Structure formats: structure tokens, C-alpha cells
Amino acid sequence: MPLLEVRNLHVCVEGREILHGLDLTVNAGEVHAIMGPNGSGKSTLSHVITGKPGYQITAGRILFKGEDLLALGPDQRAAKGIFLAFQYPVEIPGVTTMNFLRTALNAQRRARGQSGYSTPHFLKRARTVAKQLNIPQSMLKRGVNVGFSGGEKKRNEILQMALFEPVLCILDEIDSGLDIDALRIVAEGINAMRSPSRSMIVITHYQRLLNYVVPDVVHVMSKGRVVKSGDKQLALELEASGYAQFEDAA
Amino acid sequence: MDLVLAKAMPEDKANAERAVGNVFAAAHGRLPGAGRIADIRARAFEAYERVGLPHRRVEEWKYTDLRVLMRDVLPLAQQPDAPALRRAQAAVEQSAFEPAIKLVLVDGMFASDLSDVARLGKGVDVGTLREVLETSTSDAMAGLVLSTTADAMISLNTAMATDGVVMTIAEGRVLRRPLHVIHVATASSASHFTRSYLHLGDGAHATVVESFVSAETACGYQANNVTIALVGDQASLSHLRVKADAADAVNISSEIIAVGAKAKLNLFNMIHSGAVSRYQGFVTLAGKGAELAVNGVNLLRETQHADTTLVVDHAAPNCVSRQNFRAVVDGAGRSVFQGRIIARPEAQKTDGKLTMRALLLSDQAEADNKPELEIFADDVNCGHGATSGGLDESLLFYFGSRGLSENDAQALLIQAFLGEAIEGVANENLRDFATAQTERWLKARR
């Protein structure tokens, strides 16, 4: 059974259809890249999989380990191990990153019927993971993303991903706004998490990220559909010839 | 909110009322309109009489106690005679500017000889309040023009208004020349009441300036004026008001404005003269996506008292309002800013900001700021900021070290301080006009 199955997905926002019958299958352990021009529906797909309010699913279904995902609330999906690294991580003033991480992790564990981590145990784990990602301790004591640089925000997303150990990671333009050094750190963090039991969907505009995070499958999205799928060569072709050739295919 | 005990009312209310009662009775024959109009006036006067002149226990007038500042209402000014009109003309010439079209009110009466009615273009109709109230055919119009609120000074105006300008600008019409309503006072120790009306049709664009000036030798007068304005959908109005009254005059101006969908309103208000001056505006953003920008400047010295009070009522979704007030207070002047942003339950996505800053140049000066938020819709982004303080000593020293005299250094800092509010005036000519007024004030300061 595939880990994630999206079938004939139609999605509207305020009455306008954004996704027009999208299909996508992701097996356990695979890394899929989704590429496409602005407005092709990439972010919408990530929001619909994670259950963001404001989208109407008019047809189709999403199965996660064979279970109907659309029947679950966004927090339940998170507890099942679905993680979204946001394109624009929000700032939450007054809530320290550490407190945020602990509240979220314990909420997920509770939902899975596990006991919450003890404070010392949690702190130790968070510090270890932060160190691997080159995140200074001081950042953990600051408000979530408050005053963080673009690179710090993205690293904070990867920190959360590493800590929560999700089964399906959706990375929405994790490379946007990163310089080459920051990109390398983020990519290393992602690669360290690749495992046969974990799948990833990497949404990006550019081939650049895929030099570091090498995908098993590349999809091209245009106008709310997957118009072409292939291996990593497809990304290189796109880099060379652009998206225009696919505009008509959609 | 008072720390000290309530003192007795500063003024004997009964006396004040009796005086006004006489004024109304005395004016009766001179107030245009009969029948229904006369009823409206009588009811408005009753409403006024119930509360009398506003005082500090009336929350909206907390800082401008008219029982202390005005004491009572003076008798209505006589209809201006030929010599009065000649004196008025001199004052008009001083304040008029090209290419504006002059509409002149002298002592509360429209003066057609001093006005440029002939120069009005197509789609612009200017009449007088007197005509509207005296021709029974426009009964609905009369009701609209005389519409009133709970405010005592507006009620008094409804009762007493002798004349005013009624301007209608047709749908889609774009006015190239500003309309310049000039209020001139020639009579001393008298009061005048005007009521004007402006209707800007859908999609029309216009600039309207109101100036308040006095003829030589006119002193101790009281001006009470109200403007009712309707700004149509997608219309755009720039509205400026400059108060340059006689040094011992009282001027109470009120304005009630409704702004339609996607319309733009740019207000500018400047007070730099007169003993007691209040501008109170009630702006309702009535249509979806309306935009309001307000800038206000109070320039005060000696014992001048100036009050700018503005209520911005977001009554429709997606409206934007920006209010920006600056006060420079010298001598024993007192500046009052009260600004309120209301977001009604239906006004989701309201974006309202208000800034008021006061610069105090003397230890006898006073600045009272009361910015208010009254929010009933949850999806809003509203805020206000208020600061009060003196000139930055370190900047003064810096300028001094570069060879500027203290006076020049102060003038530079004051201009910079006012700049932001004046920059907000949309029309370039009017911006220059406002800047010139500021410079004149600064020069007189030396």
C-alpha cells in the first residue's frame, strides 16, 4: 500500500477551482519533488494534505496508509506523522521556541496514546538536534521565529521536523530566501532524515535544491494538475528549457 | 476620572440658556425656511436647550469646556451692508488663490458679488442654503442639509443657520479648479451660523477648501459652521480647512461626512489662529473598501485653545483609515486631539491607524491627547500612537554646533515635525499653501 495516495483531487478557494483532478502516489521511503510555475497549485496541494481551513474539496480523495485523510482534523493529521515545513513560517511573539516545541511534541504524543516527554529528556533531545542543525541555544529561548532571519526561520522548520520524526514531510519552498551556505545546512538536515520508513514531498521552483536533496521522482505541476512525472533528469530538463512547454499540456 | 472632587459647575447653566434663548427668539425672523423647516429648527433648539453649552462633564467636550471658554452665545450678526462687504472683499483677496473658484460667506450670508459663481463649469451646481430652505420644492433636500446629531453645537447650528453653500458635483465629473469656500467675519461681538452641503457624485473628483478669515477690525465674534458631505462610490474628495480667525474669535466647526464604496477622502485641517477653535469631524466609511486619510495641524501660542476631534466610523468591510495629527504649542496655548476609530461588527478587515504627536515649546503649554479605539469586529488591524514632549535638546545642540541660531534650529525641527502631516495633503498647491502658513507662523514666533 502506498503511504500517500491522492486521487482525482478537485479543490476550490472561494468558489474558484485551483486543483483540477490531481493524482499523486508516494510510496514509503520515496522523495518526490514537485516543480512548477507560480500559481500552479503546489502550495494549495500542501495545504490540502495538511488540512488548512479555507479550501473546499469538491471531488476526489486523499488516503494516508489507506485511511481517509480528509476526515481528520489538521492536528490529527499531524499526530499521524504528517509534517509541513511552511514557505512562510509565522512569528509567535511571547512564546519561546522551546515551549512551542514541547507543547507540540507532547500534544502529538498524547494523541498517539504515548506519554509526554519529561522536561529534562525533552530539553536534552531538543538541544542535541539544534546543535546538529547549527542552531544556537539562544534561538530556542526567543519567541517562535520572532526576529529570526529568513535562513533561521527555515532552519527552525527543519529542527521541528527532526524533533517530531514525521512519516511524511512536505517541504514547501524550503530553499526560498536561502543563501548557499544556509541551503547546504538545510539540505543536510533533510538528507539526515531520509529513511526507508519516511517519505518526502519537496516543493520547489528551482533545480538548485535538488542537487543537494536528490529526488526519486520529479513531478511537474501546471494549472492545478500533475502534467509530467519522471526521474531526477526531468528537473534538469526543466532548468534548461523552462516551464513554458508544459503550459499547454495542462 | 477626576482625582479631585467634583467642583460645582463652572457656569450657571440657567443664565447661559436664558441668553441663548433670547438669541434664538431675536433671530427668528431672519432664519430662512417655514413650515417643516421651522419645526426642525425649533426641535433642534429644544435639543440644544436641554443640555446647553457643552462643558467638561460631557465626555466629548472634556477638554474644551465652552461654558468657560465661550460663556454664552452672542447675538446673531446683522446682515452685512455695503461697507461691511467692502471690508470683507479685502480679506477675501488676501486669502484667495488661483485657480480656485471663490464662494464667499460674509457674517453668515452668501455674498454672490464676492464669489465666482459665473466661473463654475459643467456638472457643478452651487446654490445657497437660503434658496434650498425657502423653495418648498426641495423638501427632502432641506431635511438632508439640516440633518443633525446628538452634539449640542450641531443642534444649535441647525436651529440658527442663516445661510451656506450647497454644492453638487455630477457623477463622474472631474473638477480641475478647487472650490474655495471663504468664511469672512466683519461684525464684532456677534455670532454667525452657516450650514453647507457638498454632494460628490459617483466617480467624481473634487478639491474643496474652506478658509476662515476676518476683515480688519472684526473681533470677538463667534463662528459656528457645519458641513454635511456625501462622497459617492469611487469618488475622490480632497477637503482642506484652514482656520485663520481673529485672535479673540471663537470658531466651532463641525463636519459630517459619509464615504461610499471604494471612494477616497483626503482631509486636512489646520488651526493657527483664533482664541478658541474646535474642529469636530464625524466620518462614516459607509461603503466597502473606502479609504480615508486625515492630517491635522494645530499651531498655537499665547492662550490659544485648539481642539481637533475626529470620529472615524468603519461601518463597512475592507476600509482603510489613516489619521495623523501634529500640534506645536507655544506660550500658554492648549492643544486638544481626540481621535476615535470605531470598527462596527460588520466592518471586518478594517485597517485603522491613528497617530497624534504634540510638541510643547513652553512650560505653560498644554497638550491633551485622547486617541480611542472602539472595536466590535474581530478581524481587524487597528492601532494608535500618541506622544507628547519638548524639542530634542541633543538635536538643538547639534544644530547649534553647526552655527544655527537657536531660533533657526527650533524652526527647522518644528518644520520637520509638521512635515509628515503636511506631506499627506494630496494636492500640491494646497500643500504649498499649508507650508506657507506654517512658515508665517514660525516667522511670527521670533
Next chain:
Amino acid sequence: MVAARETVERVARIGVDQYRYGFETLIESDKAPKGLSEDTVRFISAKKSEPSWMLEWRLQAYRCWLTMTEPTWARVHYPNIDYQGIYYYAAPKPKKQLASIDEIDPEILKTYEKLGIPLREVAILEGVEPPPGGPPSANRKIAIDAVFDSVSVATTFKAELKKAGVIFMPISEAIREHPELVQKYLGTVVPISDNFFARLNSAVFSDGSFVYVPPGVRCPMELSTYFRINERNTGQFERTLIIADKGSHVSYLEGCTAPRRDENQLHAAVVELVALDDAEIKYSTVQNWYPGNSEGKGGIYNFVTKRGDCRGKHSKISWTQVETGSAITWKYPSCILRGDNSSGEFYSIAISNGFQQVDSGTKMFHLGKNTSSRIISKGIAAGKSRNTYRGLVSANRNAAGARNHTTCDSLLIGDKCGAHTVPYVEAKNSSVTFEHEATTSKISEDVLFYCIQRGMSQEEAVSLVVNGFIKEVLQKLPMEFAVEAQKLISISLEGSAG
């Protein structure tokens, strides 16, 4: 108040109807006849065996009260209060003269245990995790004065405080035992001719706490008063007077609860603080009077006058309040910055839900030279509540160098509530620096989704964001209070999310 150690989980899933302090204690009580007259005032004074000067003072206040009507400027609406339908004095009936705490009616002791107020003299351990960088928590002691209806029933740690020279006792006792101090300071901050409710309080107050910290003494422990209204149809009118003599320092905590009742009950307290040269008073309140049920029935009318006088140079008074209860809140803890270089602070969290109406804020009167004040107000409105911040900052002609900074933020949860901000900023000389900023917004949908995507429930997410919003103020509370306040806030907002 180190209130109950219950966790949020234990009281979880309750709505505004589930006020957790809403039980009633069945004990006999001794009441004054219903209604207010000179006789009532005399009755109370006699009950307290007061000296004649005190009775005279009360009668003067009563006559002042008669000349005034209720204030109407606040944004609160309530039916007329029948001042003749209230009992002005109710005391638990003593079985005999009490010699020690063991002789207090066990029912009352049980009540305080239920509330988590240990009246026995035991050191209080936090049992909660200290925030990073927080103060060490071991072995802190808190002296408590418990006021049940109108009467102080127990004051703990008296002996230890006495050693330090600190006087902490019910004000009724202080009137008898330290008349010179009471006469010197009572009514000097809030005079008998003050506002309507303060006048009423001056006439009929029955008890409250009295604190005197002698020169140079740093009070060895936190002082705390715990107020509880129990009787039906009873008004509570407590009076607190705290004097910090030259160079002394005291931190005082106050907590309040009441049973759930369908009728409204009046609470009109007066708190007077006096700080002499170089003295500092920190006054913290967690106000959790019964707010009424989900239909807006019942609840406490809280009309409170709190004022601190920074009488000495370099003195400091700091108010911190967490307001979650009461059907109506009308209170403006203020500072009179009279001494040169004195400073005042006001840190407030006001949360309203259901049909609660809050009109609260502060007043900072800058009178001396180089005085400073800081205001941080965080208002949260949910349900169908109304939440108004009303604050005054004024500087006199002679208050050269006065400085104020005000931050006033409001958060709306849901579209049936209202949040209002009404500041008055009055500057009367050119050397002031006043800065005021305010915002009103709602919790962003994007922030909520971010938290929920990380696995939190909607309620957890709202609670987390709200806690972040109020953190600046929460940090100003003594730690035991901060933990309790945080729980209270989660409970107050339950059922408001989504």
C-alpha cells in the same frame, strides 16, 4: 494566594458555567440588619469595638456618600443597585473568643483548603517548575490574611513578621492596636470625599489588611490577603492600607473568589498604598470573583478604588493585576507620583468572556520632578464580553522631566465581543516625554494553523498564543501567582476558541 494545585487537566473541558470556586460554605453568620443608614454604620463600628474617632470618620464618609450619585462614564451597563437591599456586614459567628488558629471554625478552614490557601503556618513549596531564569523557588514563605465575607479570620506568620518589625494584621485590629498609624495614613490617599464607591467603602468597610513596614526593612516574606465572599446578598467592603516607611520594601499579593449565585453581589474595596522616601511597594492581584453564568446571570459587581501615593523621593509603586472574574469590573489602580524621582508601574491582564464587562486601566499623576511611569495593558475579549482599557497619564506644570511609556494591546476572540481603548494623555510642560501605543487585532489564522499543523488542538493553540500575548505582564507576577494565573487564563478562555 497560592491557590489550588489542580492542573488544567483536572478542571478541563469546563465552560464558563463551571466556575471552580463556586461552592458555598454552610456556617452560621452574624449579620447587620439589611440596608444602609447611620445606624448600620454605628452597628459596624460597634461590632468592631472602634474608637470614637473612627466612628466619626465613617459617619462623615456616609454623609458624603449621600450627596453623590453613581458614576456613569464607564462602559459598563447594569441594573440599578438597590443599596438598601444589601447586608453591609456579615461575620462568621464565633463560638467563642479565638486563642489560636486551631479554634477557627473547621468549615472555614476547609473552605480555604479547598481554595488551596494554607492557613496553617507551614512553609509553602511551589511544586511547580520554575521558568528558565526564574528565581529559586525553594522554601519561600507567604504570610496570609484571610478575609471571609467581611471579617479577617486568620493571619499567619504573625510572630515571625513581628520579629522583623513588620505589622501585618486585620485593619480592624490595627485601628485598636496602632491607632496612631491608622489615623496618620487612613484616607490620605483615597479621602472620604473621593468617588461614590470609595465613599461607600469608607462608611461601611468591615475589615481588610493593614501593613506597616518600618524604615529600612525589607519584608522577609510575601504578604497576602485572600478574600472570599460567602454570604448571600452581602456586599463586601474591605479596606487595605499599606505603608512602606523610608527605605523599606514589601511585596503584597491579593486573591479573591466567591460562590456561584444567581443574584449579583457588590464588592467595593479601597486599597491605599503609601511609599515614603526610597520605599518600594509591589502589589499583585489575581481577581477571580464569580463572573456570572453563560447567560450572564449572577456574578460580582467589582467597583474598586486602588491608589498608591509615591509620597517620598525615589519611591516606587508597582501594580500588577490579572483580572479574569467579576460580571462587572470598574477599577483603575493608580499612582500619584508626588516624590521627586518616584516611579509607578501598572501591568495588567484583563480577560473577559461570556457576558463580562470590564472597564479597567490606570491613572498616573506626575507631580514631582523626574518621575517616570510604565504601563503595559493586555486585554483579551471573548464570548459576548466588553473589555475597555481606560487610562490617564498626566503631568503637571511642575512635573519637569516626567516620562511615561504605555503599551496597550487588545486581542479579540470571536466576533460577538468588543475591545475598546480609551487613553487620556495630558501634558502640561515642555520637558515631558510621553509615549503611548495601542493595537487591537485578532489571533491570526495563519498562526493558529501553524500551531495546529504541529499537532496542537485548536484550544491548545489559542491558549499558547494568548499566553505569548500576555507573557510580558505574567513575568511581573511573583512566581506562585504566575503559575496560578496562567491556569486561570486557560480556564477563563475555554469554550471561546473556534
